[in-house]
Amino acid sequence: MTKLLSSSPEPSTASHKAFDDTIGAPLWLLAELTYRCPLQCPYCSNPLDFASQQKELSTDEWRDVLHQARAMGAVQMGFSGGEPLVRDDLEELVAEARELGFYTNLITSGLGLDEARILALRDAGLDHIQISLQAADEEMAAALAGSKKAHAKKLAMARAVKAAGYPMVLNVVLHRHNIDQIDKVIALCVELGADAVELANCQLYGWAHLNRAGLLPSRSQLDAAEATTQRWRQQLAAEGKDMRLLFVVPDYYAERPKACMGGWGAIFMTVTPDGTVLPCHSARELPMTFPTVREQPLNSIWYESFSFNRFRGDEWMPSPCRECDERHKDFGGCRCQAYLLTGDETATDPVCDLSPQHGLIEAARAEAAADNRSVAELTPRNKRESQVFCRE
Ligand SMILES: C[S@@+](CC[C@H](N)C(=O)[O-])C[C@H]1O[C@@H](n2cnc3c(N)ncnc32)[C@H](O)[C@@H]1O
């Protein structure tokens, strides 16, 4: 196995925060194995500049990352991307993670999966699979994915995953083009035998932020979708079915921001395909440089790096967060959202209605209400568009 850098903790000194016991260990590791992906979802939360990524970590480098993360105390792992199934060493990495004692989850579009691979992943010890669906009908799904074959493939793979005995979560990213189909979407998930369904209102980062005005649903669409979800919950309970329905409310219609990632550098870390380590999968969009596992051990990145310490605690907070009783509940909201909306990564998340810049959210809703682009008119997430973005 390639040792990236020593993962053993360095001796504690006064100028050194490796053993700062106010910082807890990371519990969650998201391994974004690749940004390669056969689909082109315009709502994708991946960074716009993914085409400028450095070389992907090798199998051995990933194995070393897993060892380091586990030694630090991480227990849960997600394999994601891009499309993680593009990597033909996925099974090997799952086996390594399982051997180390991680609870492992594969987060996939289902493209690149087949029955043989499902069994190979099961033999490797994979605990859980999450497949994303895009719509209830083939036409809308094809427009969103940029592929006519994707929908049928996803359905076939969801059935195969259940047949192989996995617990299965289906994830559906909701936006104005598919949210009115929610009744049929839930019916489809019931038919596929999902154990849980994440009805995830689109988070407006990456490509979704670029296409924001063409994706944000209206308040009435949202209210109707929430009511339909509630009706389904009651129906499922009455029928004694225990399929869980999670409805994730979109930030732009909330009064308070979410406690993003349970706090900056609190429990979660993402390692991107080239080894850059982030406190959340969107943080690459911030005007900061993040360290990579090729140049620094994970332990030292988590405890000591400037970027991981930048928004820990509350000293960095501006007013009104600094004086607010809720600052230890939501940590001032999402740093990426604050930056994308205001250009200032230290600002109070404008989603909060106490923020002096809350008007930006109202303006974004008004802008979206005046936008009537079809899915085909949105910018697809693909390498060509990313290269255009990188050149700008
Ligand atoms: C970036 S994808 C990578 C895995 C795989 N390619 C897929 O799409 O399932 C990880 C998860 O995030 C979801 N997702 C993507 N963009 C999103 C967004 N803007 N808001 C909320 N969830 C999003 C996907 O549906 C998927 O469940």
Ligand code: SF4
């Ligand atoms: S959300 Fe769509 S485009 Fe993004 S990685 Fe997943 S399948 Fe690919």
Ligand code: SF4
């Ligand atoms: S002012 Fe800041 S801490 Fe208070 S609720 Fe709003 S975002 Fe949260």
